[in-house]
Amino acid sequence: MSAASPNLPGTPGALAFGAVRLAFGALVVAFLLLPLVAILPLAFTDSVFLTYPMSGPSLRWFETLATSDAWKRSIVNSLIIGSGATVLSTVVGTLAALGLRRELVPFSGVLRSIFLLPMVVPAVVLGVGMQILYARMGLASSYLGVIVAHAVLCVPFVLVNVSGSLASIDPALEKAASSLGAPPTAVFRNVTLPLAMPGILTGAVFAFATSLDEVVITLFVAGPNQTTMARQMFASLRENISPAIAAAAFVIIVLTFALLLVVKGASLFRPQRNKQRPQQT
Amino acid sequence: MPGSAAFIQFENVSKAFGTAKVVDALDLHVGQGEFVSLLGPSGSGKTTLLMMLAGFEAPTGGAIHVDGKRVERLPPYKRDMGVVFQNYALFPHMTVAENIAFPLKMRGVGKAEREARVTRALDLVQLGHLQDRKPAQLSGGQQQRIALSRSIVYEPKVVLMDEPLSALDKQLREHMQLEIRELHRKLGLTVIFVTHDQGEALTMSDRVAVLNRGKIEQLDTPSGLYDRPRTRFVAEFIGETNLLAGTVSARTDGVATVVLANGGSISCAAPDGFAIGSPALVSIRPEMLHLGNDPAVLNALPVTVEDDVYHGDHVRVHLSCQGQRLVAKAGRRDVVLPVGSQAFASFNRDDCTLVAP
Numbered sequence: 001m002s003a004a005s006p007n008l009p010g011t012p013g014a015l016a017f018g019a020v021r022l023a024f025g026a027l028v029v030a031f032l033l034l035p036l037v038a039i040l041p042l043a044f045t046d047s048v049f050l051t052y053p054m055s056g057p058s059l060r061w062f063e064t065l066a067t068s069d070a071w072k073r074s075i076v077n078s079l080i081i082g083s084g085a086t087v088l089s090t091v092v093g094t095l096a097a098l099g100l101r102r103e104l105v106p107f108s109g110v111l112r113s114i115f116l117l118p119m120v121v122p123a124v125v126l127g128v129g130m131q132i133l134y135a136r137m138g139l140a141s142s143y144l145g146v147i148v149a150h151a152v153l154c155v156p157f158v159l160v161n162v163s164g165s166l167a168s169i170d171p172a173l174e175k176a177a178s179s180l181g182a183p184p185t186a187v188f189r190n191v192t193l194p195l196a197m198p199g200i201l202t203g204a205v206f207a208f209a210t211s212l213d214e215v216v217i218t219l220f221v222a223g224p225n226q227t228t229m230a231r232q233m234f235a236s237l238r239e240n241i242s243p244a245i246a247a248a249a250f251v252i253i254v255l256t257f258a259l260l261l262v263v264k265g266a267s268l269f270r271p272q273r274n275k276q277r278p279q280q281t
Numbered sequence: 282m283p284g285s286a287a288f289i290q291f292e293n294v295s296k297a298f299g300t301a302k303v304v305d306a307l308d309l310h311v312g313q314g315e316f317v318s319l320l321g322p323s324g325s326g327k328t329t330l331l332m333m334l335a336g337f338e339a340p341t342g343g344a345i346h347v348d349g350k351r352v353e354r355l356p357p358y359k360r361d362m363g364v365v366f367q368n369y370a371l372f373p374h375m376t377v378a379e380n381i382a383f384p385l386k387m388r389g390v391g392k393a394e395r396e397a398r399v400t401r402a403l404d405l406v407q408l409g410h411l412q413d414r415k416p417a418q419l420s421g422g423q424q425q426r427i428a429l430s431r432s433i434v435y436e437p438k439v440v441l442m443d444e445p446l447s448a449l450d451k452q453l454r455e456h457m458q459l460e461i462r463e464l465h466r467k468l469g470l471t472v473i474f475v476t477h478d479q480g481e482a483l484t485m486s487d488r489v490a491v492l493n494r495g496k497i498e499q500l501d502t503p504s505g506l507y508d509r510p511r512t513r514f515v516a517e518f519i520g521e522t523n524l525l526a527g528t529v530s531a532r533t534d535g536v537a538t539v540v541l542a543n544g545g546s547i548s549c550a551a552p553d554g555f556a557i558g559s560p561a562l563v564s565i566r567p568e569m570l571h572l573g574n575d576p577a578v579l580n581a582l583p584v585t586v587e588d589d590v591y592h593g594d595h596v597r598v599h600l601s602c603q604g605q606r607l608v609a610k611a612g613r614r615d616v617v618l619p620v621g622s623q624a625f626a627s628f629n630r631d632d633c634t635l636v637a638p
Contacts, residue, residue: 176370178357179335181387181435190383194374 036253043246050241061247071244074232075251078212080143081228085150085211090204092151093158094196100159101166112159119156126152127220134221141223149221150211157210158203165199166192201263209256287346288313288471289334289439294343296329296495303329305495306343311473316465318474318482321492322518327475330492331441334473336360348438358387363432363440367447369424371416377403377427378412384435402434405464422453429461433468442474446481458485479519483507491515507566509634511552516564516636523570523607525563526638529555537635539563543603547580551635561635569632570609572598572616572624580633581625582607586618600626 008014042050046058065071096115100108118126130149131140139145169192177187215230222231229252233245287310296304304326311317319327332338334345336357345353352360371380378399385395403409406426416424425445432440442461446454462485465472476482482489483503490500491514499506499515510516516524527539530546537551539561547563555561575581584600584607596617600607609626611617618624 170368170370172366172368172370173372175335175337175357176364176366177372177383178337179360179362179364180384180431181358181361182383183356183358186387191372 039246040250040253042243043250045243045246048242050243050246061243062251064242064244065247065251068244070227070232071229071248074227074229077226078229081146081150081226082208082211084143084147085154086204086208088147088151089154089158089207090200093155093203093207094162094200096155097159097162097166097196098192101163115159116156118153123153123214123216127217130217131220140221141226143226146218146222146226146228149217150214151207153214153217154207154210157206158200161199161203161206162196163199165196165202169195198263205256205259205263208259212252212256287311288315288348289473290344290346291330291334292344292346294330294333294340294345296326296333296338297341303495304333304340307495307497309490309497309500311471313471314469316462316470316472316474316485316487318476318486318489319492320476320479320482320489320518323477324494325492326495327477327492328443331443331473331475334439335362335364335441361435361437363435363437365425365428365432365440365442365445367444369416369428369445371424371428371431373416376413376415377408377419380416380427381431381434384431388435398434402430405433406430406460421449422457425449425457426460429464433464433470439471439473442472444475444477447476447478454481461485483519491518493518509550509552510564510636513562513636513638516562521567521608523565523567524636525565525605527561527563529557529559529561529635532557536630537561539635543605545582547633548630549580549633549635550631554637555635560638562638563633564636565628565633567597567608567610568595569628570600570607570626571628572600572609572611572618572626574624575627576625578625578627579630581627584624584626586620586622586624588620589617602626 041054042052043061044057044059045054046056046060047054065075093115096111099105100112100115103109105111126149130145130152134140134142134145134149139148173191173195174187177191178184182190212228213230214228215234218226218228218231219234222228227235229248233248236242236245289309289311291307291309294304294307294309295302303324307326307330309330319330321327329338333340333353334347336352336355336359340353343353344351347360347362371377372383375383378396381399381402382395385398390398399412400409403412406429408423408426408430411419411423411427416427419427425448428445445461446457449457458481461472461474464470474482474485483506486503488500488502489506491498491506493514499511501509506515506519510519510522513524516522525539525541525547527541527547529537529551530540531538532551532555535550536548537555538546538548540546541563549563551561572584572586576583582602584602586598587601587606588599590597590599594613596611596613596615598609598611598618600609607626
């Protein structure tokens with residue numbers, strides 16, 4: 001054991017490596033979280049400017065959100081459009097994931113790529129395209145139009161999540177159900193769907209969050225009546241940089257986190273404890 | 282061999298994946314209430330055969346009858362067979378009781394009767410106290426017993442088991458072998474059991490089908506397979522054997538004289554076939570070889586002791602007989618000859634058999 005083995009636990013080499021790893025991890029986390037730390041406290045400022053130093057704490061900007069017609073309207077719009085887009089994209093994305101699961105459809109690889117395209121195509125391109133299309137179809141400046149546009153963006157998130165949870169289902173489970181007398185619809189209802197549910201819920205949360213902060217496409221396809229929170233923030237950023245934006249951001253983040261907690265909480269109550277009790281046979 | 286009428290019939294069944302023939306024009310008849318094992322190395326087609334019977338694979342040729350009906354076009358859920366999978370395949374999101382109730386629910390059995398039958402099925406495997414647990418909270422052996430009771434609770438025509446014990450440790454495996462055997466006897470189940478473990482096949486089955494390259498090499502009782510292997514593959518696959526090459530020089534009913542390639546002649550029990558002049562292999566199990574100094578007994582081979590290996594309950598003696606290596610198993614009461622000594626390895630006419638080379 002005279003040769004240097006830097007990765008043995010307890011040796012100076014291992015400790016140094018561990019410290020570097022920890023520092024790097026902390027840096028990445030800081031990089032991700034610092035912007036939030038910078039903006040969020042300003043939601044509670046009593047000043048009319050979105051700048052530091054804060055002169056004193058106050059909830060006046062949340063009051064603005066709740067009382068100003070434009071902001072109230074935008075919150076309601078965001079909820080309507082977000083819910084619609086979530087339901088639509090979750091249904092479409094889940095069906096797509098099921099259809100593409102076994103690669104039985106010809107060109108399923110190509111199809112999957114097409115479904116994932118909205119993740120990579122620049123939002124501006126999609127937005128312009130949709131604007132032209134919607135003008136022809138008479139969908140411009142309608143709730144349905146914005147919901148469909150958002151759903152297009154959300155489908156990839158649902159598809160990826162549901163595909164992931166479908167892939168983790170042991171095929172023997174569905175075979176077992178079938179051998180036990182379950183026709184295909186019963187196998188789907190009793191086995192496939194419940195086991196895919198965590199992925200479907202996670203996909204739905206991603207979809208809602210995506211819709212909530214979508215700006216670019218909304219700018220192209222939404223009329224003044226469909227102004228969402230994100231768009232309202234964008235608009236007021238150009239006019240006057242008021243701390244109401246920070247308050248709105250706070251609301252969006254809290255909403256997203258709450259949803260995430262609900263989904264994670266739901267999956268926590270499912271007993272996934274694989275460590276069994278003392279073996280007794 | 283209970284139930285002689287063919288309850289399950291494979292007639293000329295083939296299965297090819299692309300150009301690879303996994304099952305090749307195979308015939309197999311299984312009687313009602315019989316416990317038949319499909320034994321073979323991986324790739325021999327045993328699991329494919331089971332999957333065709335369960336309905337997860339369609340044969341590319343031939344017919345499968347169960348209880349007088351052709352089944353190869355029926356989907357799995359209409360076949361009324363219980364399948365026990367290698368990894369148990371318990372539904373992780375259902376409790377033990379819900380798992381066992383599932384096939385009853387699919388058959389429209391009412392709630393009260395369902396509960397009664399679940400309780401009975403759980404009692405059968407002595408796990409009634411675990412009915413509200415989730416599968417992940419059970420040990421491997423418990424999960425296996427739940428899977429077993431789920432596959433018999435609806436009294437299927439046949440229970441198919443695909444290497445159900447391979448994930449368990451040795452002690453538990455042997456315990457479960459006895460338990461499955463007992464359930465089979467108590468309930469009169471017809472069982473098709475796939476395994477690559479010859480010990481398991483020999484201890485559990487009424488009959489064993491040894492598969493090799495998509496064909497059945499031999500279908501026989503465990504003792505038939507061990508004592509009278511028909512082919513070289515079976516002789517070598519089941520247990521351990523010494524094979525001596527030679528030519529049949531004389532034969533009467535049931536007995537053949539074989540002149541060995543390296544000199545000497547042997548009198549040997551012989552099945553039909555093996556006409557005079559045909560090449561044959563004499564198969565002698567290691568425990569049938571006795572070491573001694575008397576060259577006058579029947580079937581005595583001159584040998585040199587090369588090595589003794591102690592195995593606790595027996596000693597393996599490695600021998601060389603004119604350049605060919607042989608193995609003998611000596612019991613603890615047998616005389617152990619020192620390494621390097623000359624001796625004669627002898628065996629009875631009925632303790633060896635002829636197999637095709």
